[in-house]
Amino acid sequence: MSAPVRFNSRVTPRTPAGNARCLWSGGVRGASRAHDVRRLRDLLRSAVQGDRFTGGQLPGETELMAEHGLSRAAVREALALLRAEGLIERTQGVGTHAVAHSVSTRITEAHGTSSPSPTSLLNRRTRPRVLDRSVVALSAVAAERLGAPAGIPCLRLEYVALHEEEPLWLATNYALFPEAEKLRDCPFVTDWYALLADAGVEFGASEFVIGAETADPHTAAVLGVPAGAPVLAIEQTIADVSGRLFDLAFVQTRADRFRIVSRGTRNPMLEELA
Template sequence: MKQVRMDPRTRRRLNSARRVRDLLRAAIVHEEFPAGALPGEAELMLSFCASRQVIRDALGLLREEGLIKRVQGTGTFSVASKVRHAFSHLHGPEPALERVSHRILTVTREVAAPRVTDRLGLPRGSECGVIEYLAVFGDEPYYVCTAYVPLPLIRVVERGRSVTEWYQVYEAAGFEIGVTDQAVEAILADDEVAGLLDVLPGAPLMLFERLVRDRTGQPLEYAFARVRGDRIALLAQLPRHSRQRRPHPSAQET
């Protein structure tokens, strides 16, 4: 299939708009605009040394993402605050500004699949508890989770609706949480999950696969949380580990 050739000036303008979009998105995520109000077009043109059309294109891209909205006669505002999730220790969304709540959707028991028995340290063929719940940030669905737990913990996890951070449900029951394994990947929302999270089917999600252990290493929970990709920003500081490298040939003496 032939690609439509774009005018070089148009391509340069759109590339500039995407770069402005990225920088504005970062500023929104890090809450750098007071009360969520973005500067006016004239100020943005000066800040980015960009044309009015580039600024309008960038704002249009952010509107398509659902991150900002234009209020006639007032200005442009961010409308979808992202949860800033520090990836340095185990925690849920910080409930400083809006309350986090959990809605237990279903609680069942079933014969555990081999992967579940391996993760939870259960005998093959034994049963486990399966809890489906929805986490709500303020009034907006944030993530939906499937959690597998040993049968004695079903009653513990059913109390999850009364905590603002999911892991508190274990701590309130007397467990001291130790090391948790986390794996994160990008996925797309299926029809069922899309309905629960109020997004379109195929919308981008972040999948958190986690194995929670207590201080002794005993597994408490093996879970899959599907988080709205438009509502989360992962933050981390990554050290660079030194390696023994062979000198580049150009640096060696001849």
């Protein structure tokens, strides 16, 4: 029972039931095919997005059938779901390959409160395509969110973050003055935190409300994904060193390219592993 860690494991334990991989059932057992397909899809998606298949090559259908105790049709259905998501490609006679993997960014880097690692996307590795840089009246919704009066001027700075010419996220910032004045006049060369630093704008805290959306046709076109594609949606507020909010941003991130890693510890000894 203790084979080395490897994909395509052919270990087949003896089972009490018909399903090759079930060792014990506690009475509640959702063995329906739809559940099985979803579970396999989730496991394979995790490995694809995490770039954990050697050379990007997925196990063959027969191997997946044996490992998961599933029919060929169920395996094919799971692979079809991943293909529809644009995560894998299947070529007759060649096999199944991961098309791309997502980049995982530590949440503290995304907050701008820890130094980006050398390989991080936030280490000046993106460049902005600015869509809008204008001073507009602060809308009531944004005003309420920032705790500022509606109608005062704010800098709307909207851009697409590109990495190797591929769009990664679309961000619309509403920045209050006096910070807005510095941001308005400063060249925007890489990422938002670099812009803040270059403009001499200090900040004290950054908050995210993280959700998911699907891309409307226009957002999809900007991000280079099909309409209806999943988007990781981050609503961000940034406070100055005294806690006063000066920026509200709506960030729509390609879910097939970007994920956020967060870690909570109860044992301070484990902090170092983060």
